[in-house]
Amino acid sequence: MSQQIPYKIYLEESELPAQWYNVRSDMKNKPAPLLNPGTLQPITLEELTPIFCEELARQELDDTTAYIDIPEEIQSFYKMYRPSPLTRAYFLEKALDTPAHIYYKFEGNNTSGSHKLNSAIAQAYYAKKEGLKGVTTETGAGQWGTALSMACSYFDLDCQVYMVKVSYEQKPFRREVMRTYGASVTPSPSMNTNVGRKINEEFPGTTGSLGCAISEAVEAATTQEGYRYVLGSVLSQVLLHQSVIGLETKAALDKYGIKPDMIIGCAGGGSNLGGLISPFAGEMLRGEADYKIIAVEPASCPSLTRGKYMYDFCDTGKVCPLAKMYTLGSGFIPSANHAGGLRYHGMSSVVSQLYDDGYLEARSVEQTSVFQAAQQFARVEGILPAPESSHAIRVAIDEALKCKETGEAKTIVFGLTGTGYFDMVAYQKYNDGDMSDYIPTDEDIAASLSALPNVD
Amino acid sequence: MSQQIPYKIYLEESELPAQWYNVRSDMKNKPAPLLNPGTLQPITLEELTPIFCEELARQELDDTTAYIDIPEEIQSFYKMYRPSPLTRAYFLEKALDTPAHIYYKFEGNNTSGSHKLNSAIAQAYYAKKEGLKGVTTETGAGQWGTALSMACSYFDLDCQVYMVKVSYEQKPFRREVMRTYGASVTPSPSMNTNVGRKINEEFPGTTGSLGCAISEAVEAATTQEGYRYVLGSVLSQVLLHQSVIGLETKAALDKYGIKPDMIIGCAGGGSNLGGLISPFAGEMLRGEADYKIIAVEPASCPSLTRGKYMYDFCDTGKVCPLAKMYTLGSGFIPSANHAGGLRYHGMSSVVSQLYDDGYLEARSVEQTSVFQAAQQFARVEGILPAPESSHAIRVAIDEALKCKETGEAKTIVFGLTGTGYFDMVAYQKYNDGDMSDYIPTDEDIAASLSALPNVD
Numbered sequence: 001m002s003q004q005i006p007y008k009i010y011l012e013e014s015e016l017p018a019q020w021y022n023v024r025s026d027m028k029n030k031p032a033p034l035l036n037p038g039t040l041q042p043i044t045l046e047e048l049t050p051i052f053c054e055e056l057a058r059q060e061l062d063d064t065t066a067y068i069d070i071p072e073e074i075q076s077f078y079k080m081y082r083p084s085p086l087t088r089a090y091f092l093e094k095a096l097d098t099p100a101h102i103y104y105k106f107e108g109n110n111t112s113g114s115h116k117l118n119s120a121i122a123q124a125y126y127a128k129k130e131g132l133k134g135v136t137t138e139t140g141a142g143q144w145g146t147a148l149s150m151a152c153s154y155f156d157l158d159c160q161v162y163m164v165k166v167s168y169e170q171k172p173f174r175r176e177v178m179r180t181y182g183a184s185v186t187p188s189p190s191m192n193t194n195v196g197r198k199i200n201e202e203f204p205g206t207t208g209s210l211g212c213a214i215s216e217a218v219e220a221a222t223t224q225e226g227y228r229y230v231l232g233s234v235l236s237q238v239l240l241h242q243s244v245i246g247l248e249t250k251a252a253l254d255k256y257g258i259k260p261d262m263i264i265g266c267a268g269g270g271s272n273l274g275g276l277i278s279p280f281a282g283e284m285l286r287g288e289a290d291y292k293i294i295a296v297e298p299a300s301c302p303s304l305t306r307g308k309y310m311y312d313f314c315d316t317g318k319v320c321p322l323a324k325m326y327t328l329g330s331g332f333i334p335s336a337n338h339a340g341g342l343r344y345h346g347m348s349s350v351v352s353q354l355y356d357d358g359y360l361e362a363r364s365v366e367q368t369s370v371f372q373a374a375q376q377f378a379r380v381e382g383i384l385p386a387p388e389s390s391h392a393i394r395v396a397i398d399e400a401l402k403c404k405e406t407g408e409a410k411t412i413v414f415g416l417t418g419t420g421y422f423d424m425v426a427y428q429k430y431n432d433g434d435m436s437d438y439i440p441t442d443e444d445i446a447a448s449l450s451a452l453p454n455v456d
Numbered sequence: 457m458s459q460q461i462p463y464k465i466y467l468e469e470s471e472l473p474a475q476w477y478n479v480r481s482d483m484k485n486k487p488a489p490l491l492n493p494g495t496l497q498p499i500t501l502e503e504l505t506p507i508f509c510e511e512l513a514r515q516e517l518d519d520t521t522a523y524i525d526i527p528e529e530i531q532s533f534y535k536m537y538r539p540s541p542l543t544r545a546y547f548l549e550k551a552l553d554t555p556a557h558i559y560y561k562f563e564g565n566n567t568s569g570s571h572k573l574n575s576a577i578a579q580a581y582y583a584k585k586e587g588l589k590g591v592t593t594e595t596g597a598g599q600w601g602t603a604l605s606m607a608c609s610y611f612d613l614d615c616q617v618y619m620v621k622v623s624y625e626q627k628p629f630r631r632e633v634m635r636t637y638g639a640s641v642t643p644s645p646s647m648n649t650n651v652g653r654k655i656n657e658e659f660p661g662t663t664g665s666l667g668c669a670i671s672e673a674v675e676a677a678t679t680q681e682g683y684r685y686v687l688g689s690v691l692s693q694v695l696l697h698q699s700v701i702g703l704e705t706k707a708a709l710d711k712y713g714i715k716p717d718m719i720i721g722c723a724g725g726g727s728n729l730g731g732l733i734s735p736f737a738g739e740m741l742r743g744e745a746d747y748k749i750i751a752v753e754p755a756s757c758p759s760l761t762r763g764k765y766m767y768d769f770c771d772t773g774k775v776c777p778l779a780k781m782y783t784l785g786s787g788f789i790p791s792a793n794h795a796g797g798l799r800y801h802g803m804s805s806v807v808s809q810l811y812d813d814g815y816l817e818a819r820s821v822e823q824t825s826v827f828q829a830a831q832q833f834a835r836v837e838g839i840l841p842a843p844e845s846s847h848a849i850r851v852a853i854d855e856a857l858k859c860k861e862t863g864e865a866k867t868i869v870f871g872l873t874g875t876g877y878f879d880m881v882a883y884q885k886y887n888d889g890d891m892s893d894y895i896p897t898d899e900d901i902a903a904s905l906s907a908l909p910n911v912d
Contacts, residue, residue, distance in 0.1 A: 424632040
């Protein structure tokens with residue numbers, strides 16, 4: 001008997017996850033340890049705690065505990081905007097005339113506009129619990145900064161955001177959302193830090209970079225009493241928090257006895273993808289089930305599909321620990337691509353290891369085809385997606401169209417990480433026909449990879 | 457036994473309204489009929505149909521049918537973004553330390569960002585069913601234009617939006633959302649219409665007005681084969697469609713046996729307020745229950761609290777029918793107030809009659825106190841509200857604080873009509889401390905009222 005699946009599957013509050021799932025616990029090949037950037041030796045808890053909160057540093061290093069309790073206060077905050085809906089894309093299926101069943105987990109129904117809030121609230125909680133005054137971070141496109149400012153406002157923590165200067169100027173509305181939540185937003189490079197002053201002196205008129213903003217945020221955290229630095233992606237602790245996405249998705253599917261054939265997510269630093277796939281990858285790792293998992297990245301910044309699996313710095317400023325990951329080289333500068341959240345040179349070490357072990361495949365897609373998918377999706381499903389999320393939409397549509405050819409009724413689940421309300425400049429370019437694609441040459445990638453330290 | 461109320465009450469799909477409720481059917485004193493602007497006589501169906509679709513004109517004139525079936529296709533579209541959540545504001549209650557129980561019905565979880573989509577999809581449906589090629593409309597702040605472009609895209613109807621020039625230039629992102637949904641957006645006054653060309657000639661460099669944009673949209677509808685004009689508020693048909701808000705709210709409250717003491721909504725043209733209160737006002741009209749209903753309007757445009765109940769034009773261009781309503785005079789020009797959606801000189805004739813009969817009270821609030829409430833709400837409830845919606849938040853907070861004084865645990869329900877993502881210029885003004893209040897003088901209002909035709 002096939003039960004009628006509603007348009008949106010919501011979990012009851014009592015069905016919400018009370019624990020995060022740590023996929024590393026089920027990995028036979030653990031992600032390689034982080035290295036101290038000074039000694040190039042595996043980093044210790046003691047070395048991590050001047051930068052990160054102690055509990056977060058502990059989570060970062062813990063690759064054996066399977067389930068970690070979500071503190072009561074975080075569970076309570078989650079209820080502000082969770083469960084997020086798992087939506088059956090009936091309208092999209094009809095528009096594509098495909099026999100495939102398409103579902104998407106929509107994480108954009110909160111004011112930060114994305115899944116970033118899931119980890120921001122956890123990181124703010126531990127900072128508060130540790131008695132800190134505040135946290136510092138960097139933001140590029142602005143989703144992470146917004147999420148963190150919301151989380152800090154909730155716990156009455158000071159929130160200092162270093163925002164890449166070009167975004168600060170081009171995205172004044174993102175900045176105002178952060179200010180409304182009480183965060184201070186500083187265009188980077190600034191005159192607040194040594195590294196900012198130095199860069200301003202060396203490159204007068206520079207519009208900044210994520211690498212520089214990270215360096216400023218880390219300096220601000222380590223030179224102010226009672227501050228720590230927080231990061232919105234790449235780290236294993238972030239993937240742990242984001243497992244709430246996958247756990248909810250799995251619970252919603254299980255409720256209706258739905259077994260997905262494939263799970264698709266966009267991949268920048270890997271936080272959304274890693275969170276979404278965690279429980280499913282866990283089943284694969286334990287040999288209980290098999291899924292086709294697809295990571296989708298922009299052709300302009302193809303770390304999984306064209307990068308190398310090696311140790312690299314997590315930041316261009318080279319102040320953070322090194323991680324073993326698929327990388328294009330920390331000096332790689334992706335060309336103008338509007339999916340700001342996917343312009344990261346590397347990839348979460350968890351996702352990298354799973355990819356290297358064959359548990360997931362990767363695809364790169366070009367920007368104009370991504371916006372074409374975004375527009376089609378927006379028109380039939382009524383949600384204007386973020387450019388980042390639209391990478392997953394592109395591949396979900398491609399796979400659904402393959403089903404149309406073969407007549408297979410596959411079940412496709414993808415992560416819709418956020419909304420595009422603050423990305424209208426990119427949509428305007430697309431609407432005006434002014435959008436172009438860019439694919440780095442092999443020489444570009446080889447050059448930035450050759451500059452890396454030789455570890456391993 | 458008191459049942460634990462969840463943070464968010466979602467209805468099951470099977471609990472969604474299958475009929476709209478027409479509050480006029482239960483009104484002993486019916487709203488006064490619309491008048492033909494040429495003859496000043498009650499307008500007939502035949503006179504309405506050159507401007508409006510036939511079925512919509514019929515709904516406009518029907519003040520006796522209590523329940524009207526929601527067509528299957530509209531019910532299906534509603535499932536794209538409905539039910540909207542009824543949220544228990546636990547976080548706000550805690551922040552205010554009030555014994556009051558606060559609930560809000562959140563209509564902003566769709567890409568149009570507001571409740572406007574509820575009527576847009578209905579109006580587009582009837583236009584399509586009538587075999588029209590397209591519809592025309594005007595938009596100021598842009599919420600209505602966005603909703604209509606989404607609805608037209610769904611039914612593959614042409615959508616021509618005349619957007620007040622100053623908004624067109626200041627809100628390029630709203631414009632791009634509409635374009636993404638395939639609408640053509642023309643800054644008004646334009647050179648497309650006679651009235652636009654005339655105004656451009658008379659007032660070179662004018663940045664336009666809502667009145668002018670309406671006149672252009674009506675001319676465009678009546679001079680193109682297969683087009684009709686549609687309007688997003690004020691009309692009784694719009695309140696009928698918006699009753700879906702109130703019906704869902706009531707069903708969600710009933711599910712948990714909750715009886716509200718007061719219901720609060722912001723009021724511009726009255727579409728959101730009228731929709732939210734419809735089933736509750738119906739109970740009052742039938743003598744089955746009693747509620748305190750509060751309409752909240754900006755002090756800068758106080759049609760209920762300081763206007764006069766008389767016949768007036770619905771538009772400043774004087775091309776639309778006249779309605780008997782609380783009005784400041786169709787020539788009244790509210791000063792710069794960022795709640796663009798509340799800058800209407802008049803008020804729905806249904807809401808006006810209910811107000812005149814004492815079924816609801818009205819309050820006007822000043823802009824800076826509205827933004828103060830908006831910021832407080834955003835910080836604790838995690839939703840950045842639209843300036844319009846924040847008028848209702850202001851009064852809900854005021855009432856909750858009164859409960860704190862008296863110790864009464866009253867149940868307050870308010871309508872949160874939308875999000876403020878496209879209103880960050882106003883938030884920036886508030887964040888910068890550059891926001892000011894404005895209250896029109898009695899002379900201002902008397903002057904614009906004296907210019908009205910003397911009917912009644």
